[in-house]
Amino acid sequence: DTEVTQTPKHLVMGMTNKKSLKCEQHMGHRAMYWYKQKAKKPPELMFVYSYEKLSINESVPSRFSPECPNSSLLNLHLHALQPEDSALYLCASSAVGLAGANEQYFGPGTRLTVT
């Protein structure tokens, strides 16, 4: 199974709402990632989890709060977002510790619209 799943597929939320994005993989990967992708732009790294611990936070605003409850799951909690946060949010996973062999498998993304 080389699939990364993400839910929901689409999400519309107001600026005062609290919502969560979910990601799941069963490939035994111990690195998981959140990316943000605006239209016609490449994905931009937000967070990296390695062995369920946050290892990289790319100066993401605190209104985005990641969580890795176990090795298969990754959440992104959203609160008090701004309209400019509207984007495609991609989750990815990869193996850890193999030099070069770090192909990241991406999920289909959650299309988020903040109104």
Place this chain on the structure above:
Amino acid sequence: GESVGLHLPTLSVQEGDNSIINCAYSNSASDYFIWYKQESGKGPQFIIDIRSNMDKRQGQRVTVLLNKTVKHLSLQIAATQPGDSAVYFCAEISGSARQLTFGSGTQLTVLP
């Protein structure tokens, strides 16, 4: 900071022709490169990769060429098909964190 970039934002080719998508990178410490394909409404999909100690790697209908002298990467698609229409990103991996950095992307359109 250092970045990965593409020469052309769009490329149109006739069905059956070969496509060449180019990418320039600036981080000489990058030791691994990947090409991803992203179709509309989907996440990036791995196409092919190449290590920095190689200059060519072939897959099914795709070939990646790496020229470290001029820091240039290219993706060649043979006999381009309508299903190849997508945005193609090059990406590099460097450092102990194995962080992936994407280039700006090329929109490939296959004309009938």
